[in-house]
Amino acid sequence: QSALTQPASVSGSPGQSITISCTGTSSDVGRYDYLSWFQQHPGKTPKLIIFDVTKWPSGISNRFSGSKSGNTASLTISGLQAEDEADYYCCSYTSTGTYVFGSGTKVTVL
Amino acid sequence: QVQLVQSGAEVKKPGASVKISCKASGYTFTSYLIHWVRQAPGQRLEWMGWINVANGDTKSSQKFQDRVTLTRDTSARTAYMDLSSLRSDDTAVYSCARSAYMDVWGEGTTVIVSS
Numbered sequence: 392q393s394a395l396t397q398p399a400s401v402s403g404s405p406g407q408s409i410t411i412s413c414t415g416t417s418s419d420v421g422r423y424d425y426l427s428w429f430q431q432h433p434g435k436t437p438k439l440i441i442f443d444v445t446k447w448p449s450g451i452s453n454r455f456s457g458s459k460s461g462n463t464a465s466l467t468i469s470g471l472q473a474e475d476e477a478d479y480y481c482c483s484y485t486s487t488g489t490y491v492f493g494s495g496t497k498v499t500v501l
Numbered sequence: 502q503v504q505l506v507q508s509g510a511e512v513k514k515p516g517a518s519v520k521i522s523c524k525a526s527g528y529t530f531t532s533y534l535i536h537w538v539r540q541a542p543g544q545r546l547e548w549m550g551w552i553n554v555a556n557g558d559t560k561s562s563q564k565f566q567d568r569v570t571l572t573r574d575t576s577a578r579t580a581y582m583d584l585s586s587l588r589s590d591d592t593a594v595y596s597c598a599r600s601a602y603m604d605v606w607g608e609g610t611t612v613i614v615s616s
Contacts, residue, residue, distance in 0.1 A: 392563065394545060427602055429546070436596060436606040437538075437546060448604055480546050482603070488560045490536070495545040 395420065395481055395493035402499040403471045411496045413464040413481030419491055421462035425484035428457060428466045432477045441466060468498070476500045503527040505597050505607035512613045518585040521610045523597035525578045531555045533600040535580040537571065540609075541593040549595075552580060587614045 396414040403409040413420065413428075420426060426444045429437035439448050441457040444464060454469045464483075468475055481493040508522040523535060537549040550561035552571040559571040570583040580597055594609040 425601070429603070431546075436609055437598075437603070438606075439602060439604045442602040442604070448602075482546075482548070484601075487563075489562055490548040490551070492538075492546040492548055 392485065392487075392489060392491045395483060395491055397479075397481060397493040397496045399494070400497045400499065402501055403468075404501045405471055405473065407471050408467060408469045409471060409498065411466045411468075411479055411481075411498070413466070413483075413493045415462050415464075415483055415491070417462060418487075419483040419485040420459065420464055420481075422486055423484045424459070426457070426459060426464045427482045428455070429480045429482065430475075430477050431480065437480065471500055473500050503599070503605050505599060505605060507595075507597060507607040507610045510611040510613070512615065513587050515588055515614060515616055517587050517614075518583060519587060519612050520581055520583045521595050521597075521612070523580045523582070523607050525580070525599070528599075530578045531575055535571075535573070536598045536603055537569075537582045537595065538598060538603070539593040539595045541590070544593075547593075549582070554580065584612075587612075589614050 424444045428441040430440050431437045440455045444459045445457045456467045458465050479496045504526045506524045531554050534551045536551045552559045568585045573580045592614045596609045597607040599605040
């Protein structure tokens with residue numbers, strides 16, 4: 392199972408909005424709404440920020456929002472803040488009962 | 502609070518096996534899946550497999566299918582990941598995560614494979 396495709400890096404200025412894409416296939420992203428996003432700061436464990444494409448876990452800011460169209464999911468970070476600088480990974484359930492992570496995107500706040 | 506506590510770092514020689522534990526607390530252990538995920542230095546997250554803690558069913562990535570064994574001890578509230586035939590490129594941080602959503606993560610266990 393190949394990794395889902397994400398841009399290697401995305402940057403934005405404080406207060407701006409940025410969007411990270413996550414492209415899979417009709418066997419994973421396109422088939423199921425079991426799509427999550429994780430934020431990972433350097434040296435830290437991943438943190439779930441979006442699940443089931445659009446839902447927030449308790450305590451997660453609504454500045455993070457998710458969507459999906461066809462085989463591509465997206466994470467939008469609104470009102471970009473310095474603390475949002477981190478790596479972001481998408482993760483999808485697949486038709487074989489397995490899961491697959493994305494290639495990861497480094498977000499830089501300029 | 503909900504917590505997953507993993508076993509300590511390991512250094513192994515190529516060809517050896519490693520068994521990592523993940524002890525759960527703060528929730529009903531049998532109500533949630535446990536996933537195993539690894540991250541090699543500077544690399545992306547890589548999903549390895551899950552175990553249904555309630556009945557012991559497992560599913561692994563095809564990449565690790567022949568080398569990984571996932572088990573659990575419900576009385577000890579602990580899940581285990583055993584990886585055999587270790588190679589240098591298995592050097593990574595191995596983490597357990599709770600539920601289909603991976604909403605709670607262990608702190609990670611560093612495994613170094615070196616001769």
